[in-house]
């Protein structure tokens with residue numbers, strides 16, 4: 001069994017393959033010089049902690065030796081040959097496989113404007129290392145993109161004593177993933193901390209220390225960072241003739257259009273039967289982990305359908321955000337006011353089924369209820385809206401119903 | 402050895418199948434009550450990142466970390482689900498006169 005990409009998903013898959021009973025060789029190829037490590041701290045603690053940054057090894061990677069998983073870092077896979085069932089390495093040489101897993105993740109998107117190479121991006125430990133130096137100098141950071149990475153970077157830069165100007169092409173923050181009321185609260189918190197926002201802006205050019213807007217306005221600073229989303233890493237799959245549609249397309253078993261090749265994590269657009277019959281792609285740590293484990297089990301012969309409820313979190317200053325399921329699919333919203341600072345939204349579809357939940361505020365106020373919400377979503381529950389809103393009643397009691 | 406036992410809380414301070422936090426001598430503990438009224442105690446902080454477990458959800462004898470859903474069996478302290486892979490330290494508990502005592506180090 002071969003796994004391409006030794007990130008979060010690849011590492012989980014390797015361990016799951018072994019635990020599901022596969023006794024043969026498992027080899028994990030990764031082009032980074034590190035084995036699987038946690039990316040979420042890269043935009044958070046890793047930038048702001050006073051101690052020198054280290055990669056935080058993923059839990060699974062610590063078990064590779066014990067489980068006999070072979071890790072090949074610094075090894076880029078150049079090509080897959082599905083007919084001959086082998087992969088070719090960039091360094092030369094080829095390796096045969098029985099089943100193959102693509103866990104190639106995503107890479108930071110670049111803006112298609114002149115000078116975009118001047119903007120830094122954040123995906124890897126090395127990227128974070130460079131940013132830490134530049135933001136740590138406490139100057140003026142110009143951040144392009146009001147998504148999670150851009151906002152977490154802004155919070156980290158402010159924490160380091162810097163000034164931030166953030167440019168967003170749309171009229172609001174986090175347009176893709178977060179209900180507007182919560183996104184607005186996040187904006188207010190950043191504004192209160194001194195972040196300057198420009199909405200509805202388009203860039204015409206980027207320079208080393210400045211951006212030029214399409215209306216000619218020039219904004220100068222000390223560093224330009226781009227956080228305009230991630231693109232699924234599909235090059236190998238495309239060359240191999242696999243189906244691609246905003247990610248490597250898989251069925252509900254995470255199998256691609258070639259039955260011996262699976263895909264999972266940020267690179268995969270997979271069928272979540274509970275939510276849609278169209279492939280969906282997520283950029284979530286939890287999804288990457290669970291899909292990795294599922295792909296591993298299925299490669300070992302489990303034939304299990306995907307039943308993962310997506311889950312995502314973000315931290316900015318003292319604000320904690322968690323999202324479970326797909327709030328977007330909801331038609332009605334029920335609010336549960338947990339405390340003055342913490343609110344939780346339940347999103348129900350037209351049949352009253354809970355399809356998503358989103359909470360913003362203090363972790364200690366929201367975590368339990370969000371976890372219950374995730375379990376209710378997993379069960380296709382149709383909870384009584386009044387019970388969802390009733391703060392006096394433990395949400396957990398709904399699980400017994 | 403008697404002095405190592407600390408009076409942590411009243412039996413009813415913890416709801417059934419739930420957890421509370423408790424601090425003593427600068428150390429955080431988490432105290433659990435099961436559905437069948439057994440009481441357990443572990444270190445108060447998750448072994449992944451130092452997050453207070455008392456804000457997490459108890460299901461049966463499992464505590465789930467509030468931050469990334471790392472799971473531990475609080476009766477043994479065993480890590481049951483990544484990202485947490487280091488076990489939690491556990492402490493003995495004893496019930497006396499309607500109160501929960503824990504045996505600290």
Ligand SMILES: Cc1cc2nc3c(=O)[nH]c(=O)nc-3n(C[C@H](O)[C@H](O)[C@H](O)COP(=O)(O)OP(=O)(O)OC[C@H]3O[C@@H](n4cnc5c(N)ncnc54)[C@H](O)[C@@H]3O)c2cc1C
Nearest residue numbers: 005007008009031039040077104105265266283284285288
């Ligand atoms: C800065 C940052 C902050 C984040 N914060 C959060 C957060 O707070 N909450 C959350 O839920 N999610 C967060 N995420 C998202 C989360 O980290 C990802 O969803 C997760 O890492 C995806 O795992 P993956 O294994 O699919 O991909 P990756 O972790 O990207 O791993 C893919 C690996 O494949 C390798 N690879 C690609 N092509 C090849 C090839 N041809 N040959 C060999 N190797 C190859 C890559 O080098 C990479 O190491 C964050 C991501 C980033 C970048």
Ligand code: FES
Nearest residue numbers: 447449450466471
């Ligand atoms: S902090 Fe507990 S699982 Fe990460």
